[in-house]
Amino acid sequence: RKEVEQDPGPFNVPEGATVAFNCTYSNSASQSFFWYRQDCRKEPKLLMSVYSSGNEDGRFTAQLNRASQYISLLIRDSKLSDSATYLCVVNEGTSWGKLQFGAGTQVVVTP
Amino acid sequence: NAGVTQTPKFQVLKTGQSMTLQCAQDMNHNSMYWYRQDPGMGLRLIYYSASEGTTDKGEVPNGYNVSRLNKREFSLRLESAAPSQTSVYFCASSEDGGVNPQHFGDGTRLSIL
Numbered sequence: 480r481k482e483v484e485q486d487p488g489p490f491n492v493p494e495g496a497t498v499a500f501n502c503t504y505s506n507s508a509s510q511s512f513f514w515y516r517q518d519c520r521k522e523p524k525l526l527m528s529v530y531s532s533g534n535e536d537g538r539f540t541a542q543l544n545r546a547s548q549y550i551s552l553l554i555r556d557s558k559l560s561d562s563a564t565y566l567c568v569v570n571e572g573t574s575w576g577k578l579q580f581g582a583g584t585q586v587v588v589t590p
Numbered sequence: 591n592a593g594v595t596q597t598p599k600f601q602v603l604k605t606g607q608s609m610t611l612q613c614a615q616d617m618n619h620n621s622m623y624w625y626r627q628d629p630g631m632g633l634r635l636i637y638y639s640a641s642e643g644t645t646d647k648g649e650v651p652n653g654y655n656v657s658r659l660n661k662r663e664f665s666l667r668l669e670s671a672a673p674s675q676t677s678v679y680f681c682a683s684s685e686d687g688g689v690n691p692q693h694f695g696d697g698t699r700l701s702i703l
Contacts, residue, residue, distance in 0.1 A: 511689040522680055522694035582632040
């Protein structure tokens, strides 16, 4: 079983609509969670960290469910520029803890 | 502020050739990493350096070596390139391991013929 699993998609979303997707992780000791976005095999860029209480950054909302071991990302009022692959990132849970990257969920926003 | 700089951006090698990928960061980060990314797969960690003077194997270290030259620079060497090493290579750095996010360079596209 992969340590971080994501639905690869694609999620086809009309412009202006809302899209949400999850990521599951296997290590219950994981402490840090992030969402990155990656465009067309360019470098991954940090979108937002995910905090225990959930957090919002503009049109993006991230949630953490420790009991079920998943994190989610919701995008409201989708823009064409939101088309990208979204990577779920979880740390190992050890004191130093390497980051584990999911393979990504592709989002395609259509006019 | 350049962040993480990788060179070269593109490279084509013949099987058996050697080369070194260079990475430098100007954010005074302690930790640095090398990943490879293949189609349909997530990033896979090759080697990492938790701090200056230390290096450790990641998930897929075979066929690679690294050098943490100083706090800024972390290089990746392919001693005898193989077609299976055709990939996109990303260098990243973070303030420290664990809870901190990583910042990536823009990648090296490497093809081994």
